[in-house]
Amino acid sequence: MTLSRGARLALRAFTALGLAFVYVPLFLVVLNSFNADRSFGWPPSGLTTAWWAHALDNEGARQAVLTSLKAGAGATAVALVLGTMVAFAVQRFRFFGRDTVSLLVVLPIALPGIVTGIALGNAFQVVLKPLGIGLGLFTVIVGHATFCIVTIYNNVLARLRRMGTAVEEASADLGADPFQTFRYVTFPLLRPALLAGGLLAFALSFDEIIVTTFTAGPGVTTLPIWIFTNLFRPNQAPVVNVVAAVLIVLSVVPVWLAQRLSGEATAH
Amino acid sequence: MSGLAPTTLPGRPASLRRRAAALLHRRPLVRLGLLLSAPMLWLVVAYLGALFAMLLTAFWSTDTFTGEVDRTFTWQNFQDxxxxxxxxxxxxxxxxxxxxxxxxxxxxxxxxxxxxxxxxxxxxxxxxxxxxxxxxxxxxxxxxxxxxxxxxxxxxxxxxxxxxxxxxxxxxxxxxxxxxxxxxxxxxxxxxxxxxxxxxxxxxxxxxxxxxxxxxxxxxxxxxxxxxxxxxxxxxxxxxxxxxxxxxxxxxxxxxxxxxxxxxxxxxxxxxxxxxxxxxxxxxxxxxxxxxxxxxxxxxxx
Missing domain, CATH: 1.10.3720.10 (MetI-like)
Incomplete structure (x- = not known):
């Protein structure tokens, strides 16, 4: 198939437009965090850094970031363990119901968030309340981990498939027991996949709002919840803008990390 | 790594650990069972259980006066x-x-x-x-x-x-x-x-x-x-x-x-x-x- 010059140019222009569509809103948010006008109309009447100074002392926003970091770390840790276990079971064994298991891992992310949210929220109320455990950070972590398992699972599964079993068999033949083989052979080979999957899981959790709404107790405010509750308050708009701008700028970090990781993975 | 003798591996393996290792090595089914245990407990019991409980709730009703959930089976919600x-x-x-x-x-x-x-x-x-x-x-x-x-x-x-x-x-x-x-x-x-x-x-x-x-x-x-x-x-x-x-x-x-x-x-x-x-x-x-x-x-x- 040979594309005409016109078709190539048209495709290029289309892609450029598509990228503009993707980036213009993001740039606008960053620019607006310096907008002197409180109503953030366009074009800005002047530029100021006052909102940034203002946002840095905002106690609510700081607490929310901390809560989100805790929830993300907890959910990622749980998902790393569970996701790796399922990936091993599905990749290394043939058993009845194997397809169902892989479907089950995808289900929490394939079903709409609100379904997972109210189902888990309801179950926590019914099961945990009699045990004296109310909704809180713990229940948020459980909820997030449920839909984070799939990212680890996918990464580890792909890695295991490419790895084969030869090195592990060699390790066993040389006298290592299963624990030693895992620690000295399998785990180091899996590390890039675990890091990539963990990064994705953390990002998913950090960004999640729907499941969080139904599983967080009244005292637990993650960053997305904080943004959402302050979105409709005009006097908080400048601070929301700065927080949004920071999140956009920070989103480059995981991309950079992922890039380095994949470089490392191909170098091995 | 030149000296891959057992001594380079940390400590002397405890006998319990060695028995567990031997069991895992010899019985793939035990291995599979352990691998699946925690994730299935989480995904089937907790997650599917919660989904199922939600489905069950859909067949109950809410008392409009007290706001309490009335746990008797009804198709009313789906009819509405x-x-x-x-x-x-x-x-x-x-x-x-x-x-x-x-x-x-x-x-x-x-x-x-x-x-x-x-x-x-x-x-x-x-x-x-x-x-x-x-x-x-x-x-x-x-x-x-x-x-x-x-x-x-x-x-x-x-x-x-x-x-x-x-x-x-x-x-x-x-x-x-x-x-x-x-x-x-x-x-x-x-x-x-x-x-x-x-x-x-x-x-x-x-x-x-x-x-x-x-x-x-x-x-x-x-x-x-x-x-x-x-x-x-x-x-x-x-x-x-x-x-x-x-x-x-x-x-x-x-x-x-x-x-x-x-x-x-x-x-x-x-x-x-x-x-x-x-x-x-x-x-x-x-x-x-x-x-x-x-x-x-x-x-x-x-």
Whole structure:
């Protein structure tokens, strides 16, 4: 198939437009965090850094970031363990119901968030309340981990498939027991996949709002919840803008990390 | 590593550990059982259990006076759902929005992915991919918020369209579709790009050499081979749009989707059984969708 010059140019222009569509809103948010006008109309009447100074002392926003970091770390840790276990079971064994298991891992992310949210929220109320455990950070972590398992699972599964079993068999033949083989052979080979999957899981959790709404107790405010509750308050708009701008700028970090990781993975 | 004698391994293995290791080595079934135990406890008992409990709740009712849940079996919620004109409209509207977003995403994603995977210089391809994927890491709420600012009365869109004598859609259903398309676009580009990248150029050349025009090659060679990737992408765009209620709240004006009905029934109305009944609608739609998509082999593309 040979594309005409016109078709190539048209495709290029289309892609450029598509990228503009993707980036213009993001740039606008960053620019607006310096907008002197409180109503953030366009074009800005002047530029100021006052909102940034203002946002840095905002106690609510700081607490929310901390809560989100805790929830993300907890959910990622749980998902790393569970996701790796399922990936091993599905990749290394043939058993009845194997397809169902892989479907089950995808289900929490394939079903709409609100379904997972109210189902888990309801179950926590019914099961945990009699045990004296109310909704809180713990229940948020459980909820997030449920839909984070799939990212680890996918990464580890792909890695295991490419790895084969030869090195592990060699390790066993040389006298290592299963624990030693895992620690000295399998785990180091899996590390890039675990890091990539963990990064994705953390990002998913950090960004999640729907499941969080139904599983967080009244005292637990993650960053997305904080943004959402302050979105409709005009006097908080400048601070929301700065927080949004920071999140956009920070989103480059995981991309950079992922890039380095994949470089490392191909170098091995 | 030269001295791979057992002494280089830390400590002397405790006998319990050695017995456990021997058992694991000899019995693959024990290994499998242990590997599956915790994840299945979590996913089957906790998650499926919670879903099942929610389904059960849908057959209960709420006492309108006390607000307590009455645990006697009734079809009432589903009857209300089925006969209520409003709910049918909202359910159909939600499916239409999800389908519209999916079609729009596909229409934008396919040309972009095709350019990125087949037309752009190979040296540029990874950078284009990064450019498309970076916004995925930016927070969901931040992106919706950005559009709220753009679509506002004195926002960027009306400012840009003003000289042309046109106005933006304002907050409403159109804005919802637009913003959802914006949000989920990368989820469609990525699988299609991966699918196209795997498609050997030689197949396209062969098709051309055998006399097929560009459109025919696209239809007869490219489309069938990337179809699973498209289906995989659509699973994201469709599911994510179907359950969304936050975007609707921020840019949707007074419009409602099925997610809002569920949310309002839990929050304001405090009617969990009815909310659960409404929530079964997107679940059934998604299960049908997954079953259809599964036949294309799309689940392996996720």
């Amino acid at each position: 759902l089925w006969t209520g004109e409003v709910y049918r409209t909202i359910a159909l509207r939600s499916v239409a929005v999800a389908a519209g977003v999916t079609v729009l995403c596909l229409a934008i994603a396919f040309p972009m992915a095709f350019y990125m995977a087949k037309v752009a210089r190979p040296r540029w391809r990874p950078y284009l991919l990064i450019a498309v994927l970076t916004p995925l890491w930016a927070a969901y709420l931040v992106k919706v918020y950005a559009w709220r600012v753009i679509l506002a009365d004195d926002g960027l869109l009306n400012w840009a369209l003003g000289p042309l004598g046109a106005r933006g859609p304002g907050y409403g259903l159109t804005a919802t579709v637009l913003v959802l398309t914006y949000l989920w676009l990368p989820y469609m580009i990525l699988p299609i790009y991966t699918g196209l990248e795997r498609l050997p150029d030689s197949l396209l050349d062969a098709s051309g050499d055998l006399g097929a025009g560009t459109l025919r090659t696209l239809r007869r060679v490219v489309a069938p081979m990337v179809f699973p990737s498209i289906a995989a992408g659509s699973l994201f765009t469709f599911s994510l749009s179907l359950g969304d209620y936050i975007t609707v709240k921020i840019v949707g004006g007074r419009g409602q989707l099925i997610g809002n009905v569920v949310y309002d029934n839990i929050g304001a109305a405090n009617d969990l059984p009815f909310a659960a009944a409404v929530a079964t609608v997107p679940v059934v739609v998604m299960l049908v969708y997954i079953a259809a998509v599964r036949r294309t082999g799309a689940l392996e593309e996720l």
